[in-house]
Amino acid sequence: MLKYLEAINELPEEFKAPLIKVLELFREEVAETVKRSDFEELKAVVARLAPSQEELAEAQKRTEKEVESLSRALKETRREVGGLSNTIGYALENEPFKALPALLKDEFGIEVERGRQILSFCYPHDQARDSRLCQGKRYKSIFFL
Numbered sequence: 001m002l003k004y005l006e007a008i009n010e011l012p013e014e015f016k017a018p019l020i021k022v023l024e025l026f027r028e029e030v031a032e033t034v035k036r037s038d039f040e041e042l043k044a045v046v047a048r049l050a051p052s053q054e055e056l057a058e059a060q061k062r063t064e065k066e067v068e069s070l071s072r073a074l075k076e077t078r079r080e081v082g083g084l085s086n087t088i089g090y091a092l093e094n095e096p097f098k099a100l101p102a103l104l105k106d107e108f109g110i111e112v113e114r115g116r117q118i119l120s121f122c123y124p125h126d127q128a129r130d131s132r133l134c135q136g137k138r139y140k141s142i143f144f145l
Contacts, residue, residue, distance in 0.1 A: 004023060008016055034042075104110040 008019055008023075011019065101111075
């Protein structure tokens with residue numbers, strides 16, 4: 001600061017006061033800026049964080065692979081549950097027919113002969129057989145053995 005004052009003393013009187021005021025404002029601004037030690041501290045923090053950032057990036061890659069694997073497993077599980085649902089659904093559809101002959105006999109006095117067709121109804125995934133019965137739709141026949 002002394003060198004600045006010596007240089008200012010060599011100036012004409014009308015420049016000294018404004019220049020001292022400018023230098024004082026400049027000094028205040030410099031005091032508020034980042035000091036070299038602050039910058040060195042910041043560099044040290046960044047250097048400590050860099051390996052952690054790399055670890056996080058690797059962990060994210062592993063997580064993405066695991067999510068992809070879980071997604072594939074979920075699709076497979078859905079497929080298997082769908083198949084299981086179909087199997088159980090067909091079993092539940094067929095189960096009441098076991099009791100139907102006894103019910104028909106007890107409630108309506110109808111006796112069913114073994115191997116005789118007792119019921120035909122439209123059913124969307126069987127082959128079409130009798131267009132008169134289902135008006136061109138597919139139907140299913142129930143036989144008792």
